[in-house]
Amino acid sequence: MYSTLITATQLYENLRKPGFVLVDCRFDLSDPEWGSLEYSHLHIPGAVYAHLDKDLSGEKTAQTGRHPLPDARVFESTASRLGISNSSQVVCYDSVGGAFAARLWWLLRYFGHEAVAVLDGGFSAWLSAGFPTASGIEKNQPGSFQASPRPEMSVSAAEVEEIRKSSAYILIDARSAERYRGEIEPIDRVAGRIPGAVNRFHQLNLNPDFTMKPPELLRQEFLKQIGSHTPENVVVYCGSGVTSCHHLLAMEHAGLKGARLYPGSFSEWITDPNRPIAKG
Numbered sequence: 001m002y003s004t005l006i007t008a009t010q011l012y013e014n015l016r017k018p019g020f021v022l023v024d025c026r027f028d029l030s031d032p033e034w035g036s037l038e039y040s041h042l043h044i045p046g047a048v049y050a051h052l053d054k055d056l057s058g059e060k061t062a063q064t065g066r067h068p069l070p071d072a073r074v075f076e077s078t079a080s081r082l083g084i085s086n087s088s089q090v091v092c093y094d095s096v097g098g099a100f101a102a103r104l105w106w107l108l109r110y111f112g113h114e115a116v117a118v119l120d121g122g123f124s125a126w127l128s129a130g131f132p133t134a135s136g137i138e139k140n141q142p143g144s145f146q147a148s149p150r151p152e153m154s155v156s157a158a159e160v161e162e163i164r165k166s167s168a169y170i171l172i173d174a175r176s177a178e179r180y181r182g183e184i185e186p187i188d189r190v191a192g193r194i195p196g197a198v199n200r201f202h203q204l205n206l207n208p209d210f211t212m213k214p215p216e217l218l219r220q221e222f223l224k225q226i227g228s229h230t231p232e233n234v235v236v237y238c239g240s241g242v243t244s245c246h247h248l249l250a251m252e253h254a255g256l257k258g259a260r261l262y263p264g265s266f267s268e269w270i271t272d273p274n275r276p277i278a279k280g
Contacts, residue, residue: 002091008119021143025092029187040136046259047138049137052190055078065265073147076145079113080145081143090108090116101118111149120253147189155260155261157264159233161259170198170225171236173197175266178194180199181199188267188270226258
């Protein structure tokens with residue numbers, strides 16, 4: 001079973017193997033249809049496409065962030081449509097080192113499915129290896145996925161309000177340093193961060209070629225950041241609960257299990273004007 005990362009060579013050796021489901025998660029926050037167009041132009045053979053907004057998120061309201069978690073029954077339907085069953089080995093990939101694929105990785109785990117891995121290095125690693133590609137739109141035979149939600153893997157805004165004040169916990173903001181400091185905000189209507197949070201940009205988990213850093217190095221870096229805190233007392237967030245999943249993948253890869261996600265993240269936090277915001 002692959003449960004964190006899979007290399008391009010390992011995927012190639014298992015391509016079209018019964019039970020493997022390959023999902024293309026390429027996406028661009030500034031151009032939401034870019035990923036699906038890129039997929040139809042060129043993708044790994046056998047891959048189906050999952051859209052961040054339409055397939056990997058729930059419906060937005062005035063109280064949610066930009067990418068709220070989907071309802072369990074809705075996600076069951078989506079996963080089944082993609083060809084995923086509870087016995088499937090799922091592999092997901094994108095073009096940015098796993099920042100979007102990690103969302104599907106975390107969602108499947110949240111809904112009780114452990115056999116899911118992110119392609120290390122993403123689509124560029126596949127192309128660099130010279131492996132075959134396909135075009136057009138592919139569909140799998142429908143799967144049969146039954147969700148078993150694990151709410152202990154996430155925290156609510158109310159819980160974050162308590163966590164951020166407690167020395168027993170550490171809150172990590174996965175956005176760029178400039179967004180964390182509130183110097184720029186290209187997406188959300190308010191700039192800044194949740195008070196008490198520390199910063200680690202999710203791309204720091206990657207090598208220059210967009211493959212994940214070695215587990216030993218990631219472990220050293222995260223332990224330096226979290227200090228005496230146990231992984232179970234680490235909570236991560238970002239702009240909308242997507243790229244922060246990359247930290248959870250990296251920590252799992254490094255053997256630091258149990259960190260949790262604030263799915264609503266900063267875009268949900270700012271929907272309530274009574275919640276404080278820090279800058280600088």
